[in-house]
Amino acid sequence: MQDIKQNLNSILNKIRETEIKTGRKENSVKLMAVSKFHSCEEIETAIKSGQILFGENRVQEASEKFPSLFSNYPDINLHMIGVLQTNKVLNAVKIASCIQSVDSIKLLKEIEKQSAKLNKNMNILFELHTGEESKSGFTDLDELKKAFDLCEEGLFPHITPCGFMTMAPFTQDKSIIHSSFKTAYEISQKFKSEYKNFNLQELSMGMSGDFEIAIEEGSTLVRVGTAIFGERDYTKK
Ligand SMILES: *Cc1c(COP(=O)(O)O)cnc(C)c1O
Numbered sequence: 039m040q041d042i043k044q045n046l047n048s049i050l051n052k053i054r055e056t057e058i059k060t061g062r063k064e065n066s067v068k069l070m071a072v073s074k075f076h077s078c079e080e081i082e083t084a085i086k087s088g089q090i091l092f093g094e095n096r097v098q099e100a101s102e103k104f105p106s107l108f109s110n111y112p113d114i115n116l117h118m119i120g121v122l123q124t125n126k127v128l129n130a131v132k133i134a135s136c137i138q139s140v141d142s143i144k145l146l147k148e149i150e151k152q153s154a155k156l157n158k159n160m161n162i163l164f165e166l167h168t169g170e171e172s173k174s175g176f177t178d179l180d181e182l183k184k185a186f187d188l189c190e191e192g193l194f195p196h197i198t199p200c201g202f203m204t205m206a207p208f209t210q211d212k213s214i215i216h217s218s219f220k221t222a223y224e225i226s227q228k229f230k231s232e233y234k235n236f237n238l239q240e241l242s243m244g245m246s247g248d249f250e251i252a253i254e255e256g257s258t259l260v261r262v263g264t265a266i267f268g269e270r271d272y273t274k275k
Pocket of ligand 1 (some may be wrong): 072074095119120205244245246247261262263264265
């Protein structure tokens with residue numbers, strides 16, 4: 039557990055160093071701690087070390103862990119970052135301040151419906167498909183454009199688009215990772231200039247193995263699990 043604090047400090051240092059090295063503004067890159075498959079005790083250790091932003095993949099698991107954490111630590115934030123089925127949206131909206139994995143207009147409609155029910159605003163990121171290995175994310179930019187048009191027409195009053203997220207392919211080949219993040223950055227810039235009514239400042243990319251590359255390519259938020267909490271034990275749940 040002591041390691042969690044040390045790991046957090048070491049990653050924050052690496053983030054700050056990479057910001058300086060690549061000419062990014064200091065403190066412009068946020069750190070999310072991805073706590074899937076890790077216990078409330080481990081999450082609490084991270085909170086006590088100053089970590090505020092957390093990410094979870096599965097709504098069921100997050101709904102078991104986070105309500106009690108929220109009541110003890112009202113300042114923390116949770117984003118959902120995993121593939122989201124429409125029947126899980128209500129519970130996702132209940133606990134998350136942002137859904138990062140919006141990959142279809144159908145999902146957008148469901149998030150609006152459930153957020154309206156709860157009278158809650160949901161921040162969302164559009165997930166971009168930039169590498170062959172991940173299955174999720176918008177592949178068709180015309181479809182993404184359609185999603186933005188619907189947002190602009192006021193169809194989703196309870197949804198605030200805040201930017202984009204992507205996952206690089208699982209590969210050791212750094213040039214492929216660079217090019218995946220570069221693609222996401224370019225798409226984000228294109229939509230930013232086309233849809234000025236939205237504040238699309240967030241570009242969520244980079245994980246334990248590639249967050250420094252992601253920062254070099256313009257990430258504003260890195261999602262780090264293993265390098266903070268250690269290896270996940272997938273047999274536990
Ligand atoms: C699990 C996960 C992460 C964190 O991955 P690590 O390699 O453990 O840092 C980041 N983003 C998403 C979408 C994930 O599912």
